[in-house]
Amino acid sequence: MRQIVELEKAYRLLNHGPTVLISSACAGKENVMAAAWTMPLDFSPPKVAIVVDRNTYTRQLIEASGEFVINIPPVAMAQLTVAVGDCSGRECDKFSHFHLGKLDASQLQVPLVDGCIGWLECRLLREPHTQQTYDLLLGEVVAAWADDRVFSHGHWHFPSDDLRTIHHVAGGHFFQIGDEVSTEHTAD
């Protein structure tokens, strides 16, 4: 079930480096792309950094609307994550083509991708030089959600492999996240 993640713990959805889907929308057009180059940028208010190539339709939509959503897909969506990265939203409506379900965002006009296990609703922090020079987009997280089967009370817990996060290396090769590492020194 989709539950709210407190904003101050939203970074924990991305901290371990999952590959994500970025959804965007503007003036009735919607799109989704795959992205491995994302990271948290600040705790409070929570911020994120993502890399979105200047030639993508997603970039056009995000810069026009000032909004995007980071969706975290599980292993069950790995194949789909490769597929949506292999075509352009200029050529097809990916939500329709890939039969992707949509969930309403709470703060934005951008749809969340159904079937994912975590979501960060983000407003673009406009930094034209950074965007133009490096294809680097910064955003403030204004709402966050997680599937409580895998993330609750600020912690990930994976009940089955199909629900684990995926971590892309190159060319469609992913690792799933594995077991917890035990260290003596842990805190909440």
Next chain:
Amino acid sequence: MRQIVELEKAYRLLNHGPTVLISSACAGKENVMAAAWTMPLDFSPPKVAIVVDRNTYTRQLIEASGEFVINIPPVAMAQLTVAVGDCSGRECDKFSHFHLGKLDASQLQVPLVDGCIGWLECRLLREPHTQQTYDLLLGEVVAAWADDRVFSHGHWHFPSDDLRTIHHVAGGHFFQIGDEVSTEHTAD
């Protein structure tokens, strides 16, 4: 054994989101910190983005020297990764205090941390506004290395759990990277 990683494949060391150690040096002073907020930023020339708080000694050293190294620790160094994140290099020489071995970089004056499984030698791309506003540092990768027991020919392969990459969530809690996910669509 430490082997050169071709620059065009250096991004693959970071693409799956491992937590890293950042080493730095300037005028005889050296330091190392833990960082989960790192990502590739470009393929060729390879670039990276890292978040380094303005109050850290590492930040001072990197901005003075214009150099840093991203070291990728394995599970066997998880405890150490927490420990080096818990004290400041202003108070102690962490290499000495934690008995960290050093390897020579090929392009920089910054030591690589021995025992790690991947290394990216980076030159700071000075962007004062981005650094000051977001604690976000960009770098160009000028050399990359990997332990060929776990990374060769552009691919990760983990022979044992102790050599897997670690992925921090919060408060000393890590996951190790897990198994490969099979998708139909893969390429080199």
